Amino acid sequence: MSLRVENLTVYYQTLKGDVRALERATFSIADGEIMGLAGESGCGKTTLGHSLVRLAPPMRFVEGRVTLDGEELPIWDTERMNDFRFKKISIIPQYAMNAMNPTRKIGRMAAELLRSRRVDFRAKLPELRSRLDLVNLSHDVLNMYPIELSGGMKQRMVMVLSTLLNPSLLIADEITSALDVSSQKAVAEMLVAFRDQGCCKSVMVITHDISILYQIADTILIMYAGQLAEKAATATIIHSPRHPYTRLLISSLPKVGVKQSERRLTGIPGSPPLLLDPPIGCRFRERCPVAFDRCTEVPPFTEIDRDHFVACWKAFEEHARA
Amino acid sequence: MSRYFGRKLLVYSLTFFLAVTIDWMIPRFMPGDPVQTMLSRGMLHAEGLEVMYGYYTKAFGLDVPVWKQYLNFWNALFHGDFGTSVYLFPQPVIKVIMRAVPYDILLLLPAILLSWFAGNKFGALAARSRWLDNTVSPLGYILTATPYMWLGILLSWVFAIVLDIFPIAGAYSFAMTPHLSWAFVGSVLKHWFLPFVSLFLVKFGGWAIGMRNMIIYELEADYSHYLEALGAPRRLVRKYAFRNAILPQITGLSLDLGVIVAGALVTEVVFSYPGIGYLILQAIQNQDYFLIQGCFLFIIMGVLLANFAIDIAYVIVDPRTRLGMVGEGA
Amino acid sequence: MKKQKKHEILYFALRNNKVRFGFTIILFFLLLTFVGPLLTHYAPYDYVNPKGAQPPSAKHWFGTTMFGQDVFTQFVHGLRATFLVGAIGGALGTFIGIVIGFTAGYRGGIIDEILNMITNIVLVIPTLAILLIIAAYLTVRGILVESLFIGCTAWPWAARAIRAQTFSLRARDFVDLARLSGMKDWRIIFSEIAPNMMSYLLLVFILQFGGAILIAATLDFIGLGPTNAVSLGLMMNNAVLWGALLLGVWWWFIPPGLAITAIVGALYVTNVGLDEVFNPKLREM
Numbered sequence: 001m002s003l004r005v006e007n008l009t010v011y012y013q014t015l016k017g018d019v020r021a022l023e024r025a026t027f028s029i030a031d032g033e034i035m036g037l038a039g040e041s042g043c044g045k046t047t048l049g050h051s052l053v054r055l056a057p058p059m060r061f062v063e064g065r066v067t068l069d070g071e072e073l074p075i076w077d078t079e080r081m082n083d084f085r086f087k088k089i090s091i092i093p094q095y096a097m098n099a100m101n102p103t104r105k106i107g108r109m110a111a112e113l114l115r116s117r118r119v120d121f122r123a124k125l126p127e128l129r130s131r132l133d134l135v136n137l138s139h140d141v142l143n144m145y146p147i148e149l150s151g152g153m154k155q156r157m158v159m160v161l162s163t164l165l166n167p168s169l170l171i172a173d174e175i176t177s178a179l180d181v182s183s184q185k186a187v188a189e190m191l192v193a194f195r196d197q198g199c200c201k202s203v204m205v206i207t208h209d210i211s212i213l214y215q216i217a218d219t220i221l222i223m224y225a226g227q228l229a230e231k232a233a234t235a236t237i238i239h240s241p242r243h244p245y246t247r248l249l250i251s252s253l254p255k256v257g258v259k260q261s262e263r264r265l266t267g268i269p270g271s272p273p274l275l276l277d278p279p280i281g282c283r284f285r286e287r288c289p290v291a292f293d294r295c296t297e298v299p300p301f302t303e304i305d306r307d308h309f310v311a312c313w314k315a316f317e318e319h320a321r322a
Numbered sequence: 323m324s325r326y327f328g329r330k331l332l333v334y335s336l337t338f339f340l341a342v343t344i345d346w347m348i349p350r351f352m353p354g355d356p357v358q359t360m361l362s363r364g365m366l367h368a369e370g371l372e373v374m375y376g377y378y379t380k381a382f383g384l385d386v387p388v389w390k391q392y393l394n395f396w397n398a399l400f401h402g403d404f405g406t407s408v409y410l411f412p413q414p415v416i417k418v419i420m421r422a423v424p425y426d427i428l429l430l431l432p433a434i435l436l437s438w439f440a441g442n443k444f445g446a447l448a449a450r451s452r453w454l455d456n457t458v459s460p461l462g463y464i465l466t467a468t469p470y471m472w473l474g475i476l477l478s479w480v481f482a483i484v485l486d487i488f489p490i491a492g493a494y495s496f497a498m499t500p501h502l503s504w505a506f507v508g509s510v511l512k513h514w515f516l517p518f519v520s521l522f523l524v525k526f527g528g529w530a531i532g533m534r535n536m537i538i539y540e541l542e543a544d545y546s547h548y549l550e551a552l553g554a555p556r557r558l559v560r561k562y563a564f565r566n567a568i569l570p571q572i573t574g575l576s577l578d579l580g581v582i583v584a585g586a587l588v589t590e591v592v593f594s595y596p597g598i599g600y601l602i603l604q605a606i607q608n609q610d611y612f613l614i615q616g617c618f619l620f621i622i623m624g625v626l627l628a629n630f631a632i633d634i635a636y637v638i639v640d641p642r643t644r645l646g647m648v649g650e651g652a
Numbered sequence: 653m654k655k656q657k658k659h660e661i662l663y664f665a666l667r668n669n670k671v672r673f674g675f676t677i678i679l680f681f682l683l684l685t686f687v688g689p690l691l692t693h694y695a696p697y698d699y700v701n702p703k704g705a706q707p708p709s710a711k712h713w714f715g716t717t718m719f720g721q722d723v724f725t726q727f728v729h730g731l732r733a734t735f736l737v738g739a740i741g742g743a744l745g746t747f748i749g750i751v752i753g754f755t756a757g758y759r760g761g762i763i764d765e766i767l768n769m770i771t772n773i774v775l776v777i778p779t780l781a782i783l784l785i786i787a788a789y790l791t792v793r794g795i796l797v798e799s800l801f802i803g804c805t806a807w808p809w810a811a812r813a814i815r816a817q818t819f820s821l822r823a824r825d826f827v828d829l830a831r832l833s834g835m836k837d838w839r840i841i842f843s844e845i846a847p848n849m850m851s852y853l854l855l856v857f858i859l860q861f862g863g864a865i866l867i868a869a870t871l872d873f874i875g876l877g878p879t880n881a882v883s884l885g886l887m888m889n890n891a892v893l894w895g896a897l898l899l900g901v902w903w904w905f906i907p908p909g910l911a912i913t914a915i916v917g918a919l920y921v922t923n924v925g926l927d928e929v930f931n932p933k934l935r936e937m
Contacts, residue, residue, distance in 0.1 A: 015664075015667065053551050054547075054550055054551050056550075081553070082553040082555070083553070084553070085551060085552055085553030086552040086553045087553070090551075090552065091551045091552075093544070093547070093548055093551060095544040095547075095548075098543070098544035098545060099544055099545055099547075099548035100545055100548070101545045101549075101562050101566070102545070102566070102642065103562075103565060103566055103569070103639075103640060103641055103642070104562070105641075112558060113549065113552060113554055113558070116554050116555050116557070116558045117552075117553060117554070145641050145642070147642055158548075161552075162552070329765075332769070333769050333772045333773065336769065336773060337772065337773045337776050337777065340773055340777060341773075341776070341777045341778065341781075344777065344778075344781055344782060345778075345781055347785060348781060348784060348785060351785055463917050463920050463921055463924075464913060464917050466917075466920065467862065467866075467912075467913050467914075467915075467916035467917035467918075467919075467920055468909070468912075468913045468916075468917075469866055469869040469870065469873075469885075469888075469909060469912050469913070470870070471869070471870070471873045471888060471892075471909075472869075472888060472905070472908075472909025472910075472912065472913065473909075475888065475891075475892060475897065475905050475909065476906075476909065478897060479897050479900075479902060479905075482897075483897060483898065483900060484900075490897070490898070531920075535924070577775060577808075577809060577812075579776075580775065580776060580778070580779075584780065584867075584870055585870070587780075587870075587874065588870055588873050588874060591873070591874060591892075592892060602780075602874075603874055603875075606784070606874070606875065606876075607875070614781075614784065618778050618780070618781045621778050622776075622777075622778055625776055625778075626776060629776065
C-alpha cells in the first residue's frame with residue numbers, strides 16, 4: 001500500500017475563525033494506482049492535496065496520520081517534511097505556468113534545485129533528457145528562460161521537473177484546467193505514461209473535470225464540503241455510484257467524454273454549506289433528495305464492497321437490504 | 323537587446339535635447355530686460371557692469387533671430403562655453419561649476435550607493451525576521467517620510483550646535499586652504515559627514531521598505547511556492563526571491579535620481595556645502611541666470627549618464643530585457 | 653454580492669493596525685488644520701511678541717520667532733497649505749498619471765511607446781528649471797500655483813505604475829468580452845478596467861499625496877514656494893535663513909518638519925495597510 005491517510009483533519013485559519021476544509025479523511029492509494037480526486041470547487045480537494053505536500057499557514061493541521069510506503073509523513077512539521085518532498089512525494093501545481101523562476105534558465109534552475117537537495121545534477125542529466133523526449137520537449141529548453149516557452153510547454157516542463165526523482169506519490173493539481181481540449185488529452189496521457197514508465201509510483205489527480213478522470217484514472221474519490229463521499233474504481237463510480245451526491249454529479253454529466261466545466265456541477269439544486277460553521281451530520285443533507293433523520297449523524301466512510309467506500313446512511317441501508 | 327538599447331538611446335537623446343532647450347530658455351524668457359535685471363542684482367562695479375552688459379547683449383544676440391541664438395547656444399555648449407558668471411564676475415561659469423562638482427560627487431555617490439546597498443540588505447533581512455521587521459520597517463517609514471532639509475537641520479542642530487562634535491557649515495575648515503595633508507583630509511571628512519548621513523538616512527529608509535515589500539511579494543509568488551513544494555531549502559527560495567526583488571529596486575534607482583539630486587540640493591543648502599545645489603541657491607538669490615543655466619546643464623548630464631549606467635546594469639541582471647520579451651517597466 | 657465585498661474591505665481596513673495608526677495621525681493633523689486657527693487670535697506674520705524669539709509658553713504654545721511671530725499660528729496655517737498641496741498636487745498628478753497610464757496600457761503599440769517616452773523624459777527633466785522661469789513671471793504665487801506645478805511634474809511615476817496594471821488587466825477575459833461586444837474603448841476603460849483598479853488607484857493617490865507634500869517642502873525651502881502664504885517648508889526656510897540653528901531656536905524648526913514627517917509617514921503606513929487589506933495574500937493571519 002503506497003499511501004495511507006487516516007483521520008486527516010486540516011482547517012484553514014481566517015480572521016473569522018477556522019474553516020473546516022478537510023475533516024477526518026481516511027483512504028489509501030495502492031502502488032501504481034492513479035486516483036482521481038473530484039468535487040466542486042471549495043470541497044477541500046485542493047486542501048487535501050496540498051496538506052500532503054506542504055501544510056503551511058493559513059492551513060492548520062488538526063489531527064491525522066499519513067504513511068507513505070510504510071513510513072509516517074510528518075506533515076505537520078514543515079521543516080522535517082523537506083526530506084520527503086520531491087523525493088518521495090511531489091506535486092505538479094495548478095500554477096504550472098508561473099512555477100519556474102522567470103529570471104533563471106530552466107536547466108540552471110533544475111541544477112540548483114537538485115543540488116540543494118543533494119542530488120548530483122550531472123548524473124541526472126541523461127534521465128532528464130530522456131524525460132524531455134517523453135513529453136516531446138526539445139533538449140534546448142534547458143537553455144531557455146520560462147518566458148520563451150508556451151503555456152503547454154511550461155506545463156510539460158514542470159511535469160518533468162516534479163517527477164525527476166521518481167516520487168512514490170505524485171499529486172497533479174488541476175493540471176488540465178488551463179489548457180485547451182487537445183492539449184488536455186495529451187497531458188493526461190503523458191501522466192499515464194509517466195506512471196507506466198515508473199517516473200512515479202502512484203498518482204493523485206485533483207480535478208473538477210470528471211471526464212478527464214474517466215480517461216486516465218483507476219479509481220475516483222469524490223469529496224463534498226470537506227468530507228469524503230465515495231471512493232471506488234472508475235467504472236463503478238461512473239456506472240453504479242452509491243452516494244446520492246455522486247449520483248447527481250454523474251447524472252449531471254451530459255455525456256462522458258465531453259469536457260465538463262465547473263459550472264455544471266452546480267446544476268444540483270442548492271449550494272454547498274459554508275465550512276466556517278458547517279451543519280452537523282452529513283454535510284450533503286440539505287441538498288440531498290433522500291435525506292432522513294439518521295443523517296444528522298456523520299456517516300462513517302465505510303467499505304461496502306471490495307474497494308468501494310461510501311459515506312451515506314441511505315447507501316448503507318440499501319446495501320444491507322441487497 | 324539592440325532594440326532595447328536603440329529605444330533607450332532615442333529616449334535619452336530626446337530628453338537631452340528637450341532638457342537643454344528648456345535650460346536655454348532660462349535667461350532668455352525672463353520677463354523684462356533680463357540682462358539689465360540680472361546685472362543690476364549682481365554685485366558689480368560700474369566698469370564691470372558696462373563690460374557685462376555689452377557681453378551679454380551680444381551673447382543673447384538681440385539682433386540675431388531666435389533660432390540663430392538657439393543654434394549658437396548649442397555650438398557654444400559643445401565647446402564647453404557656458405558664459406560668464408555675473409555674481410562671481412569675471413569667472414567663467416564652467417570654472418565655477420567645476421569647483422563645485424567634486425563636492426557633489428563626494429556627497430552623492432557614496433550616499434546613493436551605500437543607501438541602496440544597505441537599504442536592500444536590511445530590507446531583505448527584515449523580510450525574514452519578525453524582530454528586525456518590527457524595528458527596521460517603522461524606522462524606514464519615518465526616514466523615507468522625512469523631508470531632506472529637516473533631517474539635515476535636525477542633525478546639524480544636534481551634532482553641530484548642541485553636542486558640538488561636527489562643524490555646521492562648509493566643506494572644510496574656513497581657516498584652511500585646500501592642500502594635501504592629513505589635517506585637511508580630516509577636516510573635509512568631518513564636514514562631509516553630516517550632509518552625507520542625512521542624505522543616506524532618508525534614502526536608506528526608502529530602499530529598505532521597498533526591498534522588504536518586494537521580497538514579501540516574491541516569497542508569495544508561484545515560483546517560490548513551487549520551490550518550497552519540492553523541498554528546496556529556505557536559502558535557495560530566498561536567494562531567488564532576492565534576485566527577483568532587486569530588479570524593481572534597480573528601476574527604482576533610476577526613477578529616483580531626480581529626487582535624490584533635489585534632496586542633495588537642499589541638504590547642501592542646510593549645511594552650506596559648496597556643491598552645485600548650494601551654487602544654484604546662490605545663483606537664484608543673485609539672479610545669475612548663466613550660472614543657473616550651467617548648473618542645470620550639469621545636473622541633466624549627470625542624471626542622464628547615471629540612468630544610462632543603470633540601464634546597462636539592468637540588462638545584465640534581467641534576462642527578459644535581453645530577450646526583448648518585455649518593455650521597460652513591465 | 654458587491655456590497656458584501658465592500659463591507660468586507662471596510663471590516664479588514666478597520667481591523668488593520670497600520671490603517672488605524674496612519675488614519676489616526678492624519679485625522680489628528682487634519683483636525684488641527686481646522687480647529688487650530690480658532691485657538692489662536694494672531695495672524696501668521698503678526699509681530700506679537702516684542703521680545704523676539706522665546707521658547708514655548710502658556711501664551712505662545714510653540715514659542716515665538718526671531719521677529720516675535722507666533723510659531724503655533726504659523727504652524728496651523730502652514731498645515732493647511734501642506735494638506736492643500738498634497739490634495740491638489742496629489743490629485744492632479746494621479747489624474748494625469750491615470751489618463752496617460754490607461755491610454756498607454758490599453759492601447760499599447762506605438763501610442764504606448766510615445767507616451768512611455770514622454771513619461772521618461774518628464775521623469776528626467778529638471779523641473780526646477782521650469783519652475784524658475786515660472787517663478788520669474790509670477791512674482792506673486794499662491795499655494796494653488798505650487799500645487800498645479802507639482803501635479804504637472806510628479807505624474808510620471810503614477811503613469812508607469814498604472815500602465816503596468818492596465819496592461820495586465822487588458823489581457824483578462826472580461827475585457828475581451830467587452831471588446832467583442834463592440835463597447836467603445838473609453839467605455840471599456842471606465843466601466844471594465846477602472847473599477848477593477850479602484851483600490852490600486854487609491855494607493856497611487858495616497859503615495860502622490862505624500863510625495864507632493866515632500867516636493868512642496870523642498871520648493872518652499874529654496875525660496876520657490878508661495879510668496880503670499882504660510883507653509884511648513886517656508887517656516888523651515890525662514891528658520892535657517894535667520895540663524896535659528898545657531899541661536900538654538902529649536903521650537904521654530906522642529907514642529908514644521910515633525911508635522912511633515914508625521915503626515916507623510918502616516919500616509920505611507922496607511923498605504924501599506926490598505927495594500928494588505930486589498931491583497932488578501934498579504935493579510936496577516
